[in-house]
Amino acid sequence: MSEYHPFKKNVIGKNGKIIQRWYYYYYDPATGKQVQKACRKCKTKSEAEAYIDKLPPLRSDSVTVNRISSTMFVPGSDHYERRRQLGKSVKPDTLVECRGYLRLIKELWGEKDIRDLTVVEVQGYLLKDTHSGSWKNRFLEILGEIYSEAPWYGCTVVKPEFSRFTRNSKKADILSTEEIEKLFKEKNFENRMFYVMFLLALSGGMRLGEVRAFRPCQFIDKKQAILIDGFLNKKGDRNPYNKKGSDENPRLRVTIIAKVTSDIVKNYIEEKKCPPNELLFQYEGKPVRQEYAESVFKRALRQADIKTGTRKIVPHSLRYTYVTRMRRSASADTVGKMSGHTSIEMTDYYTRAALDEMIDALLPVTAAADHFFA
Secondary structure: OOOOEEEEEEEEOOOOOEEEEEEEEEEOOOOOOEEEEEOOOOOOHHHHHHHHHOOOOOOOHHHEHHHHOOOOOOOOOHHHHHHHHOOOOOOHHHHHHHHHHHHHHHHHHOOOEHHHOOHHHHHHHHHHOOOOHHHHHHHHHHHHHHHHHHHHHOOOOOOOOOOOOOOOOOOOOOOOHHHHHHHOOHHHOOOHHHHHHHHHHHHHOOOHHHHHOOOHHHEEHHHOEEEEOOEEOOOOOEEOOOOOOOOOOOOOEEEEOOHHHHHHHHHHHHHHOOOOOOOOOEEOOEEOOHHHHHHHHHHHHHHOOOOOOOOOOOOHHHHHHHHHHHOOOOOHHHHHHHHOOOOOOOOOOOOHHHHHHHHHHOHHHHHHHHOOOO
């Protein structure tokens, strides 16, 4: 139904005679008052209806980007609850990340009516921006969520078709057997702690955040196994679930490691006398920062005289290397479970017996793990 309504009105013409003209009325969304205006050059009802069909939709400040997004990604808000019930992440880190994008969007177009924001305007901005393709796509995802939120503010709007950007971040490469042998010598690393930490990351296919969060209680030396049950975020806080998990579904996993690595980790734990539930790898009494660990790894590559050329060799390369090498001797399903590429339903309430059963199921992989460095 149109927001504008045509009607006939008697007016006094230039010669003083009363004549009929076509007008239309609408209610101002800001004040609620009725407004009347003439349908110019319209002599019939059909002409008046055609005239008002061409009028722009009525607007109010209730559909500006600022108004719609005022409580988005805020814990306890209606948007937060909708997001939770729709199965979208409401983890604190995710909400902080989303609010970062939202702040920028509001700086750019906060006072603009959501219905006036054009594809050319948005894509034009992003085409000039120097961020990665992945960053730009995430920006578009957050903007898209504003469009989805608009109906809750009485604004029906169709989200434009934004073109996605090519992911221009280069995929991490893997290390060869020769490069592993050259790199994993204690002298190449800043100290023994970093040598053990990166060796464990390689042997267990661990993400950098997972190995930085490693505690002695996760090590089951009699079975050459480690339990991966959390990760450190960029702030240095330990989350009690793995990177792709949540409080409800932590996605914990068990990995069999090579005996040579198991022996080195066991000796290091005994040497450090680290309490079971404290972080094993600490630098100057604090959790190892992600950026610092990355710089240590880069220096170790240079110290080992490993020429990377155009290849991207970073700490995550150890995880890629692990998956590639383990696939030589173990099935994709088994390697997927140990690397966390499949959903494993586990909880913090696993009994020791249940954990032992899970490890025993992986015992056939021990030979493959021991063959890892060969």
